[in-house]
Amino acid sequence: MKKTMIGMLLVVFGMSGCTSHLVFLEEDHFGLKAQFEPNNPAPAELSLGYRRGVVAVIPQQAAQPVKLTNSVTVATETTASNTVVKVYNDPNELMSLYTVFRANVGFGDPVEVHHFLATGTAATSLLANEGELRNVVTNLAGFTSGK
């Protein structure tokens, strides 16, 4: 069984609000495929054979242009016994996203997918602590079962 870590997307961006639509899409296709655009009878894309795609679509819906800045400021303070990680949100940041995707992509093999997604403060909190983030990702259900 072929196992592949498809991708780790780390996206911290400041142009999109909570009501925007993000679509994470993963697809396999074998055969003929034609895709069309509105008001155009000619196919915009035509593929024959095997095609595999992993796409994250993040449309920007800010009404006014927003100047990109560092999305998160992380400060680490170490005392005698503790290490405190503080996360300061940038006011210009409207949203944070962290997602991990793993799948079995062997053609003809049984489908197996594992997807993790964190948004907003949940994402920024994870991003502030690399060790915690690594721990969460590697111990997710299914992520350590050899896939």
Added chain:
Amino acid sequence: MQLVAPGLSLRLQKFTPGLSLGWHETTYFFPETGGTTNAPISVLALQTKVIGINLAPGRITIGFSRRLAVPLPAEDCNVVQIISYSETRPKDTVVVQKEFK
């Protein structure tokens, strides 16, 4: 939840509308509710598998096609969600969404 449409099928539902001839299978990944059923449940991910001919808005496919789509949680931006699915072990499927206020 899985919706299977063998043969000729006309689908009018929101997520995978279209017409197919052959085999069309839609798997909806709904989060575990923990016994609470009063709150509306939104689908966290959607997988479609098609063998045959499929006509969907803006797309025609002939052959084998499978796609998994994960929409952004629309209502609340502070969420953590996990989807773990294996075709060989469907009973072990994990679909969890936790919201942070």
